[in-house]
Amino acid sequence: MKDKSLYEETARIKIAGEDALLLPQKAVFLAASKTLVVADVHIGKGASFRARTFFAPDGMTSRDLNCLSKLIHKYKAERLIVLGDLVHAQDGLTKDEVTLFEQFRQENAEIEMLLIMGNHDRKARLPRSWQIERVPGELCEGPFIFSHEYEESERPKKTEGYVLSGHIHPSVILRGQGKQRERLPCFWLRRKYAVLPSFGVFTGSFTVRPSQLDKIFVVAHDAVIPMIR
Secondary structure, eight states: OOOGGGGOBOEEEEETTEEEEEETTTEEEETTTTEEEEOOOOBTHHHHHHHTTOOOOSOHHHHHHHHHHHHHHHTTOSEEEEOSOSBOOGGGOOHHHHHHHHHHHHHTTTSEEEEEOOTTGGGSOOOGGGOOEEESSOEEETTEEEOSSOOGGGSOTTOOSEEEEOSSOEEEEEEOGGGOEEEEEEEEEOSSEEEOOOOSSSOOOEEOOOOTTOEEEEEETTEEEEOOO
């Protein structure tokens, strides 16, 4: 049986002058610092929905963390940065969900893990056993600024760097012949910042309206494809 991963297509690009890979698993790998960057995992969202008597399939946290582990090992990452919303809500942090992340952390004990606190993270109590460093605001590490979301009006005037962010779960609608329409997650690169698609499998998305100056890379199955407009 052929290894499906051999057919994955990544997008090799420059971000702020640095080599970066946009991965079909909706992650970014920064080669110089050997850093894997993801946004909006929303661990426990399914469990939170079920706690509120809404239907949600099981096994999504396991799927997401297994995917993260594979990426860490495939690219020999030395650090993982989560751009906010690692978790979804306090009632979703069941014993099983907490244990799954503990196991993930043990399997990847050798790498540094940082969480840029997102709006969902701030409303929950993250277990200390997860051993993930929490950054309350932004992490400035030239040429990048790691942030949960980009807000022009709230940016300090002296802060310089290209912002990598999440929060809005960007997607675009592709239209084809015969009135076909399909909404797909995307990497949205703008002049001052980029927005990563949500990493978690059980997350919604927000349709963005990019300008002609923006770059869009669509995630379609096992490929990241530049959008030509």
